[in-house]
Amino acid sequence: MPNEEYLDKSVHWKVRSGLIAFAEPAYREVAEAIVECGLATEVGQRLGSGKEADVYLCREGRRLLVVKAYRLYRTAHRGGRPIKLETMGQRALIEHDLLCYAWQGGARVPEPGRRVENMFSMQYLGTPASAAPMLQHAWLDDPEAFLRATVAGVEALAEAGVVHSDLSPFNILVHEGQPWIIDLASGIRVDRLGTPAWVRLSEALTAAAAGARALKRYFERYGLTLDVEDLMTRVRAKIDLFRVV
Numbered sequence: 001m002p003n004e005e006y007l008d009k010s011v012h013w014k015v016r017s018g019l020i021a022f023a024e025p026a027y028r029e030v031a032e033a034i035v036e037c038g039l040a041t042e043v044g045q046r047l048g049s050g051k052e053a054d055v056y057l058c059r060e061g062r063r064l065l066v067v068k069a070y071r072l073y074r075t076a077h078r079g080g081r082p083i084k085l086e087t088m089g090q091r092a093l094i095e096h097d098l099l100c101y102a103w104q105g106g107a108r109v110p111e112p113g114r115r116v117e118n119m120f121s122m123q124y125l126g127t128p129a130s131a132a133p134m135l136q137h138a139w140l141d142d143p144e145a146f147l148r149a150t151v152a153g154v155e156a157l158a159e160a161g162v163v164h165s166d167l168s169p170f171n172i173l174v175h176e177g178q179p180w181i182i183d184l185a186s187g188i189r190v191d192r193l194g195t196p197a198w199v200r201l202s203e204a205l206t207a208a209a210a211g212a213r214a215l216k217r218y219f220e221r222y223g224l225t226l227d228v229e230d231l232m233t234r235v236r237a238k239i240d241l242f243r244v245v
């Protein structure tokens, strides 16, 4: 059996007992898993495929939704070791949790659905004919207004207590003329206990500044300037209430 040494005992048991397959489940198997666990009644096309997860357009009855499924084995991590179900379940849990938190806090993110193991469902952004494009690939009719809405979106996320650590025009979708922030996979919840506040906050501010710079570069194509300093001052005011850093 390949890669045996990397797997822990519980996974050996599941492999032996046939509960999980060794090879990366192909589309049909993922689709079956999505339907079987009740996240959707029908699975359509794959909308996106990133480092660790695939996103599928699905239907639940007549409603369209998307399911993000973290891949169990084939990831872009170095080493290419098998990653076990528990780990990817944890990843899906973290992203789903952040999404719920951001959504409840009023940020413009897709409404979260349910999570089952390494998959979770959320609101579909787009029309029945086509999915919402990434900001990177969209053409904006009113870039100035969109820039203001994007800045407001980043602030709303901070207000909800979340900082996106991979903010870029690839993780913002243009839906109904508005910016929707997606892919909170490695977001930072600024009020989470566990690490000292100043560590968490300086991480969050570094990530927020990187995101703001990426957006600034993007809007330059329209000849617009995003004031990174100003945005950072406002994000800082929202997340660093007690002036820790």
Ligand SMILES: Nc1ncnc2c1ncn2[C@@H]1O[C@H](COP(=O)(O)OP(=O)(O)O)[C@@H](O)[C@H]1O
Pocket (backbone or CB within 6 Å): 047, 048, 049, 050, 051, 052, 053, 054, 055, 066, 068, 110, 122, 123, 124, 125, 126, 131, 132, 134, 170, 171, 182, 183, 184, 185
């Ligand atoms: N809620 C959604 N509605 C429509 N399309 C989505 C939605 N979430 C993700 N997508 C599509 O799937 C792609 C990948 O999603 P993302 O969460 O960024 O995962 P990753 O970058 O880790 O693969 C996005 O670029 C987008 O095109």
Ligand SMILES: [Mg+2]
Pocket (backbone or CB within 6 Å): 050, 170, 171, 183
């Ligand atoms: Mg992404």
